[in-house]
Amino acid sequence: MRLYAAELLKLRTLRGTWGFAIVAIGLAALFTAGGIGGASVDDRLSDRYQFRLVLDTAFATGILSLLLGIVLFTNEFRHGTIARTLLAEPRRWRLVATKLVTGATSGVVLVLLTVLTALVIAVIWLGALDVPLEWGDLADGAGRTLVAVVLAGVIGAALGGAVHSQVGALVGALVWMFVVEPLCWGLLGLVGWDGVAEYLPAASLGGVIDTGDEGLSFPVSVGISAAWAALLLVLALLRTGRRDIT
Amino acid sequence: MIEVRGLTKRYGSTTAVHDLSFTVEAGRVTGFLGPNGAGKSTTMRVILGLVHPSSGTTSVLGRPYRELDRPERHVGALLETFDAHPGRSGRSHLRVLALAGGIPRSRVDEVLTLVELTGASKRRVKGYSLGMRQRLGLAAALLADPEVLVLDEPANGLDPQGIRWLRDFLRALAAEGRTILVSSHVLAEVAQTVDDVVIIHRGRLVQQAAMAEVDAMAARATLVRSPDAPRLVSLLTAAGLDAALAGDDRITVQAPSERVGEIAAAGGVVLHELTAQRASLEEVFLELTGEPDGQS
Numbered sequence: 001m002r003l004y005a006a007e008l009l010k011l012r013t014l015r016g017t018w019g020f021a022i023v024a025i026g027l028a029a030l031f032t033a034g035g036i037g038g039a040s041v042d043d044r045l046s047d048r049y050q051f052r053l054v055l056d057t058a059f060a061t062g063i064l065s066l067l068l069g070i071v072l073f074t075n076e077f078r079h080g081t082i083a084r085t086l087l088a089e090p091r092r093w094r095l096v097a098t099k100l101v102t103g104a105t106s107g108v109v110l111v112l113l114t115v116l117t118a119l120v121i122a123v124i125w126l127g128a129l130d131v132p133l134e135w136g137d138l139a140d141g142a143g144r145t146l147v148a149v150v151l152a153g154v155i156g157a158a159l160g161g162a163v164h165s166q167v168g169a170l171v172g173a174l175v176w177m178f179v180v181e182p183l184c185w186g187l188l189g190l191v192g193w194d195g196v197a198e199y200l201p202a203a204s205l206g207g208v209i210d211t212g213d214e215g216l217s218f219p220v221s222v223g224i225s226a227a228w229a230a231l232l233l234v235l236a237l238l239r240t241g242r243r244d245i246t
Numbered sequence: 247m248i249e250v251r252g253l254t255k256r257y258g259s260t261t262a263v264h265d266l267s268f269t270v271e272a273g274r275v276t277g278f279l280g281p282n283g284a285g286k287s288t289t290m291r292v293i294l295g296l297v298h299p300s301s302g303t304t305s306v307l308g309r310p311y312r313e314l315d316r317p318e319r320h321v322g323a324l325l326e327t328f329d330a331h332p333g334r335s336g337r338s339h340l341r342v343l344a345l346a347g348g349i350p351r352s353r354v355d356e357v358l359t360l361v362e363l364t365g366a367s368k369r370r371v372k373g374y375s376l377g378m379r380q381r382l383g384l385a386a387a388l389l390a391d392p393e394v395l396v397l398d399e400p401a402n403g404l405d406p407q408g409i410r411w412l413r414d415f416l417r418a419l420a421a422e423g424r425t426i427l428v429s430s431h432v433l434a435e436v437a438q439t440v441d442d443v444v445i446i447h448r449g450r451l452v453q454q455a456a457m458a459e460v461d462a463m464a465a466r467a468t469l470v471r472s473p474d475a476p477r478l479v480s481l482l483t484a485a486g487l488d489a490a491l492a493g494d495d496r497i498t499v500q501a502p503s504e505r506v507g508e509i510a511a512a513g514g515v516v517l518h519e520l521t522a523q524r525a526s527l528e529e530v531f532l533e534l535t536g537e538p539d540g541q542s
Contacts, residue, residue, distance in 0.1 A: 002345060002347070002348050003346055005346075006342050006345040009338075009342050009345055010331075013334050013338040013341075014331065014333050014334060016333065075331065079330075081329050081330065081331050083291075083329045084325075084329040084330070084386065085346070086296060087318055087321075088317070088346035088347050089346065090295040090311055090312040090317060091312060242298070244296070244297040245296040245297065246288070246297060
């Protein structure tokens with residue numbers, strides 16, 4: 001608990017963390033406003049509209065959570081603070097585990113901020129439009145967002161623990177999500193293996209917040225994402241455990 | 247107490263530390279000396295569990311650092327590389343360490359006062375001077391009021407006042423029975439602080455001795471001037487000393503000046519000069535480490 005509390009204090013005492021929070025709130029406001037303002041009257045009254053409205057914030061919040069997870073681990077190596085951190089907790093597996101829990105916690109905080117932002121806008125705007133609020137759908141959307149963003153935070157922290165280079169991990173994650181994996185989807189589609197593409201890291205994480213009927217189900221997407229997180233955790237334990245801090 | 251036994255550390259084909267053994271006793275300040283690149287920092291990092299040894303063992307208070315319960319409460323360390331996040335204030339940096347080490351928050355203010363950083367404690371670390379960073383590092387090392395201190399080049403960046411403060415402070419801590427290992431590449435810098443020295447060169451132990459023994463190594467010949475130099479040479483030689491004329495009235499004797507003076511007085515020889523010649527501590531250090539002048 002001491003180490004976990006210290007990790008949270010580390011996050012709170014850096015301006016960059018608040019930058020992530022502000023960007024997340026801004027994007028959530030933007031997506032929610034776009035989701036209400038850009039929708040027709042029929043759309044707003046359609047089935048599961050409010051569920052999708054909240055879930056629209058999950059993609060941006062998830063990416064921010066992933067990046068924050070990467071940063072909270074790789075900052076230690078970028079600024080040389082890892083030595084001081086390991087002096088306090090020389091059992092490195094404990095540090096890796098604590099970083100992952102901190103990544104999950106930062107995801108929870110981001111979700112609280114973004115979902116609250118979305119809800120405030122939705123309640124005020126939809127109320128003004130006389131659209132009845134579907135609290136069950138809103139809660140369902142918030143729940144799925146929470147699962148996806150927390151998983152992204154854990155994956156980010158584990159990736160940071162496996163790579164250590166901040167630039168390498170950040171650029172690598174973004175290139176994987178927006179270049180490599182889409183290429184894989186295309187290539188796998190060409191050979192008729194579309195189904196396999198759904199098991200790739202970004203696709204499975206995307207499946208957690210996918211509102212469509214196709215693709216992997218929510219529980220399976222969560223399971224596959226957790227498996228990717230577990231794989232990265234093993235790599236983080238090996239890399240961080242063996243590295244000489246010179 | 248710190249123990250290093252048969253420590254070897256290799257990085258690929260480079261051997262940074264080779265079969266190094268030494269002991270740091272409690273209640274004494276031990277200087278860990280060697281030229282840059284001698285393996286001091288690597289050894290200290292192995293002691294602190296940051297670097298894995300290729301072979302050999304190290305222990306602090308009888309156990310490997312990684313097996314100590316809440317190690318920061320027992321061991322304070324200052325590393326040569328700066329280890330605070332530049333975007334965090336000095337106070338926040340210490341608060342994080344206090345929280346991680348289970349150390350009361352009140353200690354943060356105490357150590358900030360101790361290293362005279364209270365006024366700058368709310369500033370972000372990236373604005374600190376080299377000396378202020380070093381003081382912050384010392385504050386971190388002292389945070390838990392530990393019984394063992396491992397300090398890598400602690401005088402770096404400190405002004406003369408700071409160095410004097412550090413010297414007095416370390417002496418006071420050792421007097422309380424604490425174990426202190428302090429590295430430097432300049433023997434003269436720590437000569438007034440340390441009780442013992444461990445000198446390494448190219449990863450190997452060169453000398454482990456009390457500082458008094460190293461000081462004695464600095465004693466060289468005695469220079470004597472006398473109007474009766476030839477007779478004094480005879481008296482000194484008869485006493486079994488290695489004495490030689492170095493001019494009409496000059497003699498060089500390989501013996502302490504006190505002994506030379508006593509023999510001259512006993513023989514009734516008038517002396518015009520009696521000078522003990524000493525090598526500087528740096529010269530002794532360079533001789534021990536085999537470095538020519540200016541190469542350390």
